[in-house]
Amino acid sequence: MTLWSLLTEHSYRMVLFGTGIIGLGAGALGAFTYLRRQSLLADVVSHSSLLGIVGGFALAVTVFGIDGRSLPVLILGAGLVGLGASLLANAIARRSRVGIDAAMAIILALCFGAGMVLLRLIQKSSLPGKGGLGAYLFGSAATITRADLITTAIFSGGAIIVVLLLWKPFVAVTFDAAFARQLGYRVGLVDAVMFATMVIAIVVGIKAVGVILMVAFAIAPPAAARQWTRKVGPMVSLSGAFGALGAMTGTWISVSIGSVPTGPVIVLVLTALVFISLFFAPRRSLAARWRRARRGRAALQTAPAATPWEAGRS
Amino acid sequence: MRPGLIPDGTTDPDPLQHSISLRRRAAAEKGSLMTPAISIRDLTVSYGEIPVFSGLSADIAPGRITGLVGPNGCGKSTLLGAVLGSVPARSGTVTISHRTTAIGYMPQTAGVDWDFPITVADTVLMGTYGSLGWFARPRAAHRERAAAALEEAGISELARHPIGELSGGQRKRTFLARLLAQDSDLLIMDEPFAGVDTRSEAAIRSVLARRHAAGSTIVLVHHDLGAVSELCHEAIVLGGGQAVTGPVDEVLTAAVIDRAYGLGRTHEVLQ
Numbered sequence: 040m041t042l043w044s045l046l047t048e049h050s051y052r053m054v055l056f057g058t059g060i061i062g063l064g065a066g067a068l069g070a071f072t073y074l075r076r077q078s079l080l081a082d083v084v085s086h087s088s089l090l091g092i093v094g095g096f097a098l099a100v101t102v103f104g105i106d107g108r109s110l111p112v113l114i115l116g117a118g119l120v121g122l123g124a125s126l127l128a129n130a131i132a133r134r135s136r137v138g139i140d141a142a143m144a145i146i147l148a149l150c151f152g153a154g155m156v157l158l159r160l161i162q163k164s165s166l167p168g169k170g171g172l173g174a175y176l177f178g179s180a181a182t183i184t185r186a187d188l189i190t191t192a193i194f195s196g197g198a199i200i201v202v203l204l205l206w207k208p209f210v211a212v213t214f215d216a217a218f219a220r221q222l223g224y225r226v227g228l229v230d231a232v233m234f235a236t237m238v239i240a241i242v243v244g245i246k247a248v249g250v251i252l253m254v255a256f257a258i259a260p261p262a263a264a265r266q267w268t269r270k271v272g273p274m275v276s277l278s279g280a281f282g283a284l285g286a287m288t289g290t291w292i293s294v295s296i297g298s299v300p301t302g303p304v305i306v307l308v309l310t311a312l313v314f315i316s317l318f319f320a321p322r323r324s325l326a327a328r329w330r331r332a333r334r335g336r337a338a339l340q341t342a343p344a345a346t347p348w349e350a351g352r353s
Numbered sequence: 354m355r356p357g358l359i360p361d362g363t364t365d366p367d368p369l370q371h372s373i374s375l376r377r378r379a380a381a382e383k384g385s386l387m388t389p390a391i392s393i394r395d396l397t398v399s400y401g402e403i404p405v406f407s408g409l410s411a412d413i414a415p416g417r418i419t420g421l422v423g424p425n426g427c428g429k430s431t432l433l434g435a436v437l438g439s440v441p442a443r444s445g446t447v448t449i450s451h452r453t454t455a456i457g458y459m460p461q462t463a464g465v466d467w468d469f470p471i472t473v474a475d476t477v478l479m480g481t482y483g484s485l486g487w488f489a490r491p492r493a494a495h496r497e498r499a500a501a502a503l504e505e506a507g508i509s510e511l512a513r514h515p516i517g518e519l520s521g522g523q524r525k526r527t528f529l530a531r532l533l534a535q536d537s538d539l540l541i542m543d544e545p546f547a548g549v550d551t552r553s554e555a556a557i558r559s560v561l562a563r564r565h566a567a568g569s570t571i572v573l574v575h576h577d578l579g580a581v582s583e584l585c586h587e588a589i590v591l592g593g594g595q596a597v598t599g600p601v602d603e604v605l606t607a608a609v610i611d612r613a614y615g616l617g618r619t620h621e622v623l624q
Contacts, residue, residue, distance in 0.1 A: 074466075074469060074470075076466065204488060205487060205488075207482050207485065207487070207488075208482075208487055210471075210479075211479055211482055213469075214465065214466070214469050214471060214476075214479070215460065215464070215465050215479075217434075217437070217439050217458070217460050217464065218458055218460060218479070218531070220437065220438065220439050221437060221455055221456050221457075221458040221483070221535070222455060222479070222480075222482045222483040222535075223455055223483050223486075224482075224487070265470065268470055269470050269472065269515040270470055270471060270472060270475065271469075271470055271471055271475075274470050
């Protein structure tokens with residue numbers, strides 16, 4: 040498959056740009072959860088959203104009588120449950136002696152388990168359109184339509200615009216919440232908006248990538264980008280770029296090979312990016328550390344008799 | 354002679370010492386008629402069911418340097434948190450009077466992720482965000498204010514370094530510069546001298562002297578009681594859920610210290 044035919048064929052183009060936009064948004068927003076050392080929060084959101092998806096589907100079909108599998112319904116259901124789950128995990132950690140890691144794991148398992156139970160109940164029911172619901176576990180990038188692409192672009196773009204507008208409070212609260220409060224920012228409100236944008240960036244990708252692997256879109260790009268940068272702005276930009284490029288490269292590879300699913304291939308590409316960055320980025324990588332250690336040993340060996348303070352002078 | 358006790362009339366080369374002896378006289382003249390900069394009344398703070406302190410009252414005098422001392426776990430940081438608004442009070446009030454700007458705050462360095470990708474200059478620039486609100490971008494004037502703060506803290510040459518490369522003392526001075534960039538006249542510093550070398554300590558002391566001379570109200574937590582009696586005019590001794598406040602000469606006495614720390618021999622520290 041040449042890049043040209045990937046760009047000219049309508050259905051491939053939808054998948055390529057769809058996954059690219061998903062990667063851009065999740066990568067950029069994932070940088071903030073990475074910097075808060077709450078990367079697992081992305082997993083809480085994506086796993087929990089299964090409950091929102093099937094719950095939203097059931098409500099949409101039974102109460103409102105609309106197509107329960109349309110992307111806006113999915114984003115709304117998954118977003119509300121995902122946001123609730125992430126806020127609940129933080130509230131548990133703040134108000135109890137349970138740590139944030141354990142709180143996130145508890146909420147994740149609870150919502151995913153409830154989602155699986157509800158999914159099985161719906162699959163055994165007679166609700167119309169229930170057939171494709173199971174596909175949200177692993178996603179199917181090939182089903183991205185033009186309407187999906189537009190919806191994804193609107194939501195991801197909106198999340199990125201919020202980040203750009205609220206850049207100062209986002210960075211201040213992420214770096215030092217106690218100090219940000221003294222600057223006059225309402226930390227709880229900034230947190231809620233930050234979680235909401237992150238939830239949106241993740242749930243838009245669930246139809247294409249699935250609730251299980253979507254977390255990689257939010258964790259791998261920032262982990263890779265951190266290795267190459269020393270400022271927040273470049274890190275968030277590079278993380279978004281890594282997410283978009285990784286997703287589009289993975290799509291290309293998966294379409295070229297033909298019989299492999301797109302989402303998992305993208306995850307493999309993103310993971311490769313992380314390993315390349317861990318080993319070869321300047322300054323922070325393992326290679327740089329080895330180089331420094333070797334230089335240090337060489338310096339010690341050339342001046343064996345010198346005392347440390349004399350060695351420092353030469 | 355014990356440092357800090359300078360007989361009236363001598364000209365001391367250290368500006369901080371000099372200003373402190375002047376302030377002591379000024380305060381003695383004015384007495385306690387001034388409105389306190391911070392007034393704490395019947396404050397009770399508890400974590401869960403365990404009270405950190407209850408019914409605590411203290412005044413912090415404007416334009417003076419107040420040292421907050423007490424044993425580990427007595428609630429110094431909790432009290433600062435209640436004043437700053439980050440720790441909710443169960444009952445009681447904290448009143449901050451004639452406050453024109455936000456409180457300048459220098460937290461302990463331990464609470465921050467030092468692997469965060471940010472340079473010293475950008476960390477200090479963050480101090481100006483308070484006057485920028487939620488949306489505005491920093492302009493040249495704000496960058497100049499941050500540069501001046503870096504200069505005053507003596508770390509201009511570190512401006513472009515990532516904070517992860519700093520030593521303990523340089524980290525303290527970065528937070529000091531950020532507090533200065535806030536341009537506030539009410540400064541709260543949580544252990545500014547913990548783990549710093551002589552050079553950083555001198556830099557922080559000279560900043561204290563200049564800010565004091567400019568009329569700022571300063572509250573700082575410090576574990577070295579000898580240094581508190583030398584640096585500060587007033588002290589709040591916290592311990593056993595109670596606070597004893599007043600001029601350092603009256604408060605940092607063997608009896609008060611012994612009771613707060615629950616020890617019998619602490620007075621040796623002061624001699």
